[in-house]
Amino acid sequence: MIEFFQVLVSGIMLGGIYSLISIGLTLIFGIMRILNFAHGEYLMIAMYLSFWLFKLLNIDPYVSIIIVVPALFLLGIISQKLVIKPIINAPPTMQIFATVGLSLVFQNLALFLWKADYRTVKTSYQTATIHLGPMLVSFPRMVAFLIAIIVSLGFFYFLKNTYTGKALRSIAQNREAAMLMGIDVSKMYMIAFALGTACVGVAGALLMPVYYVFPTVGTYFGVTAFVVVVLGGMGNMTGAFLGGLLIGVIESISGVYIDPSLKEAVYFIIFILVLLFKPSGLFGLRGAEEVGLK
Amino acid sequence: MKTETNKETLISPQLYVPVLFFVLLFLIPLVIKNPFYIHNMILIFFYAALSSAWNIIGGFAGQISLGHAAFFGIGAYTSAILYVDFGISPWIGMLAGGVLAMLVAAGISYPCFKLRGPFFTLSTIAFGEVVRLLVSYFRDITRGAVGLLVPFKPGIGNLMFRGKIPYYYFALILMILVVVVSKKISVSRMGFYLTSLREDEEGAQAIGINTSLYKLWAVMISAFFAGIAGVFYAQYILFIEPESVFSSAMSTQFALMSIIGGMGTVAGPVVGSFILTPLSEFLRSTLGGSFQGLHFAIYGVLLIIVVILMPQGIVVWFKDKYEALLERLPNEKRREVKS
Numbered sequence: 147m148i149e150f151f152q153v154l155v156s157g158i159m160l161g162g163i164y165s166l167i168s169i170g171l172t173l174i175f176g177i178m179r180i181l182n183f184a185h186g187e188y189l190m191i192a193m194y195l196s197f198w199l200f201k202l203l204n205i206d207p208y209v210s211i212i213i214v215v216p217a218l219f220l221l222g223i224i225s226q227k228l229v230i231k232p233i234i235n236a237p238p239t240m241q242i243f244a245t246v247g248l249s250l251v252f253q254n255l256a257l258f259l260w261k262a263d264y265r266t267v268k269t270s271y272q273t274a275t276i277h278l279g280p281m282l283v284s285f286p287r288m289v290a291f292l293i294a295i296i297v298s299l300g301f302f303y304f305l306k307n308t309y310t311g312k313a314l315r316s317i318a319q320n321r322e323a324a325m326l327m328g329i330d331v332s333k334m335y336m337i338a339f340a341l342g343t344a345c346v347g348v349a350g351a352l353l354m355p356v357y358y359v360f361p362t363v364g365t366y367f368g369v370t371a372f373v374v375v376v377l378g379g380m381g382n383m384t385g386a387f388l389g390g391l392l393i394g395v396i397e398s399i400s401g402v403y404i405d406p407s408l409k410e411a412v413y414f415i416i417f418i419l420v421l422l423f424k425p426s427g428l429f430g431l432r433g434a435e436e437v438g439l440k
Numbered sequence: 441m442k443t444e445t446n447k448e449t450l451i452s453p454q455l456y457v458p459v460l461f462f463v464l465l466f467l468i469p470l471v472i473k474n475p476f477y478i479h480n481m482i483l484i485f486f487y488a489a490l491s492s493a494w495n496i497i498g499g500f501a502g503q504i505s506l507g508h509a510a511f512f513g514i515g516a517y518t519s520a521i522l523y524v525d526f527g528i529s530p531w532i533g534m535l536a537g538g539v540l541a542m543l544v545a546a547g548i549s550y551p552c553f554k555l556r557g558p559f560f561t562l563s564t565i566a567f568g569e570v571v572r573l574l575v576s577y578f579r580d581i582t583r584g585a586v587g588l589l590v591p592f593k594p595g596i597g598n599l600m601f602r603g604k605i606p607y608y609y610f611a612l613i614l615m616i617l618v619v620v621v622s623k624k625i626s627v628s629r630m631g632f633y634l635t636s637l638r639e640d641e642e643g644a645q646a647i648g649i650n651t652s653l654y655k656l657w658a659v660m661i662s663a664f665f666a667g668i669a670g671v672f673y674a675q676y677i678l679f680i681e682p683e684s685v686f687s688s689a690m691s692t693q694f695a696l697m698s699i700i701g702g703m704g705t706v707a708g709p710v711v712g713s714f715i716l717t718p719l720s721e722f723l724r725s726t727l728g729g730s731f732q733g734l735h736f737a738i739y740g741v742l743l744i745i746v747v748i749l750m751p752q753g754i755v756v757w758f759k760d761k762y763e764a765l766l767e768r769l770p771n772e773k774r775r776e777v778k779s
Contacts, residue, residue: 175745181558217541232748238557242504243699244747246692250740257733361733365688372562375744414566422551 152281153402154395160285161394162294163349167367168374168386169298170345175339176318176381180230180352183245185367187252188343192218192350193359194256200267200354207267207354208289211347218347221339230339231332248363256361264358272355290352297348301341305383314338318381373417379427388429420438448624453769462616469605471766476725484717486669491697491709492618493665497658498695499704500631502624502638503553504561506658507568508666509690510548511541513668516674516685517575520588523598530599534671542660543669544571549659553652556641565688567596572686587681590650590674599675607676614672615710618665622706636656638704666694689736695738700746704752711755716742 161409171185195214199205205213235243274285305311317334318322325331349367357363374393378385393413400412420428453662469478490512497503518540519533528536552563575582594600601607625631637644637651642653674680684690701712716739723735750756 181562186663229744229748236747239502239504239703240747242558242561242749243582243695244744246506246695247740247743247747250696250743251737252740254735277447288669302709369565375564376559376562405577407577408573411570411577414570417566418552418563418570421555421559421566425555425559433679435581 148280151403153398155218155281155283156287157338157395157398158293158391159283159394160398161391162291163352163390164367164370164374164393165298165387165390166349166352167346168371168378168390169301169383170349171371172375172378172381172386173314173345174339174342175375176383177314178230178234178335180234180241180245181372182339182342183184183368184225184249184252184364185342185346185371186364187223187256187352188218188364189346189367190256190361191221191252191358192347192366193354193363194260195279196351196354197265197267197359206269207351208293210354211293211351215344215347218350219340219344222343223336225343226336226339231335234335241365249368253361255362257307260397262361264360266358267354269355284356286355290356293348293352297345299412302347302383310334310337311417314333337366370413374411376417376425377420377428379429380428382427385427385429389427392428449577457684457766457769462612465612466609469608473605476670478608480721482604482608482611483721484524485608485615486672486676487693487697487717488710489611489615489618490666491701491713492615492622492692492706493662493669494694495698495703495705495709496579496622496625496662496665497655498640498662499698499708500625500634501655502634502704503549503659504558504695505564505657506688506691506695507563507564507566507571508662508694509686509688510571511545511663511666512670512673512690513571513575513682513685514541514544515670516680517588517670519580519668519671520590520674520680521581523550524588524590529597529670530675531597534599534668537671538664541670542664544658545659545663550656553655565691568580568686568688568691569769572682575686576682577652581682582682583680586686587679590678592678595723600678600724602679607653607672614665614669619706619710621661621665625658626706630654630657635704640702693739696743698744698753700742700754705755707758708753708755711758712753715754 156261167185167189170188171182174185176181178370192214195217196210199210199213200207229244233241271285271288275282276285276288282313289382305315313324313329313334314337316327316329316334317338321331324334353367370393374389375386377392378387378389396413396416397409401409404412410422444675465481468481471591472478475531490508494508496509508553515534515537516536519530520528522528522533522536523530548567549564552560552567555563571655576585579586590600592600594602596606601612625634633644633651637654638647638649641651670685675686697712698709699712699715700711700716702708720739723738728736746753
């Protein structure tokens with residue numbers, strides 16, 4: 147029983163980071179109606195940035211957040227201006243390929259610049275553990291989880307209570323009406339995209355002490371984020387948050403009780419089943435279903 | 441009478457220009473003996489065939505699959521396992537691989553066809569990943585991540601040859617076959633159905649087209665040829681591993697060539713492969729290993745430029761010139777008008 151709870155807790159810890167990545171993805175989708183196939187690559191860039199800040203300037207990965215996040219925000223603005231803006235009204239096929247192209251560029255530039263080596267940081271707290279009742283929790287995972295929760299809550303607060311946040315939500319609900327109310331939609335698109343990439347900026351820095359970085363690391367986390375977003379209901383932030391935790395737990399449980407090499411297959415199959423049978427996501431959001439089917 | 445004049449016969453340039461082009465390709469090995477160039481031509485035909493196969497479902501029907509490496513890999517693994525473990529000739533393996541890829545495609549795609557646009561694409565990515573993970577997992581059958589080595593025993597029955605020339609003709613014929621099938625589909629009733637459901641699925645259903653059925657046909661044909669190309673790959677490279685044949689980079693490449701060349705047209709994927717394959721081989725051979733990844737980054741930039749500036753693909757550039765050329769060539773139709 148203790149073992150099961152141990153697995154459960156470690157899954158939830160991992161899930162916090164998935165939540166953070168997925169909130170960014172679902173924000174971009176909810177507001178711009180674009181599925182960002184390059185989302186994982188922004189995470190990869192954030193991880194490399196955090197890695198090099200540690201390696202060259204000896205900046206702790208957690209401290210690097212204050213540099214990585216603005217950098218990713220900026221990168222988001224630039225890519226939105228250059229690539230996303232021209233295709234915002236293009237057919238879905240073109241939107242898929244534009245972001246796939248973006249992911250190819252990022253992934254292979256990373257391969258070109260930094261080779262395919264797996265790199266990681268060495269910190270004093272890397273292997274530290276904390277006793278949580280009878281369970282042992284890895285310290286960096288715990289920190290990642292807590293920061294992920296704080297950032298997500300802050301993000302929800304921002305969306306609920308600030309003008310920009312309200313404007314963003316209004317666009318998600320009805321693009322035309324928001325435009326008629328005098329909201330600068332194209333500026334909001336830019337903010338939404340940049341906020342989405344800033345989210346993975348935080349996630350990237352948090353992942354660095356617990357994971358390796360390599361050029362295709364984004365594929366793994368990017369696809370996982372898609373799974374989470376579909377589970378939580380497209381464009382539904384709370385759903386993405388809960389979905390992230392759920393996927394963390396599923397991954398952890400199937401890794402221990404089925405086979406570590408099949409854990410991804412398990413949640414991909416769940417993903418396909420949800421897409422097919424409950425496309426509105428597990429937490430039901432009105433209208434989300436139409437997004438997938440129309 | 442009208443249909444008769446529109447029909448393309450061997451004397452009309454619409455038909456004899458492509459035929460001449462293919463004949464020319466048949467003659468190339470008589471002149472060029474350098475194995476490097478022959479190898480590049482083989483790759484061009486190989487990717488043109490795969491991209492054309494992808495184009496049947498991705499281009500004609502507009503169902504963007506980014507998991508096509510699954511069908512390619514199933515073909516490769518089926519024939520390689522049949523040959524290595526059971527001594528069955530790859531010629532039979534080819535049929536088995538193609539048919540298995542086709543059946544898997546039908547089973548996988550049918551339920552997913554109700555998903556639209558990017559969601560269909562997501563489901564194909566997920567399926568591609570599941571297939572890759574399962575192939576790595578079932579080591580007893582597939583040898584897992586270590587890969588499968590096909591022992592080299594040259595002979596026509598084993599579909600293995602000492603020189604590159606037989607492979608050249610095999611790849612060329614495969615490409616022509618897929619192109620001819622694509623052409624046949626594009627001018628058939630099915631082709632029109634696929635176009636209509638691509639443009640407006642509800643509209644197509646409203647006028648009584650069974651859209652799921654035609655998408656199913658398209659994906660089955662597409663997967664069959666992808667599977668056969670997989671068998672060719674296994675016999676040519678003689679080594680397959682999950683990370684290479686089932687990789688998402690492979691899936692992306694098939695789609696990429698179609699879209700850069702011109703998605704939904706018969707010539708598009710072929711044009712795409714004739715431009716991109718030599719480009720990547722050139723970059724790889726001149727820049728060498730130290731510039732790993734650079735050619736794919738260039739692919740990515742090209743893809744973004746094409747999508748933003750000319751979403752119909754490079755083929756649009758050639759189209760007017762090509763049609764003007766056809767006008768100037770001896771034309772059966774014009775002769776009829778004159779007489």
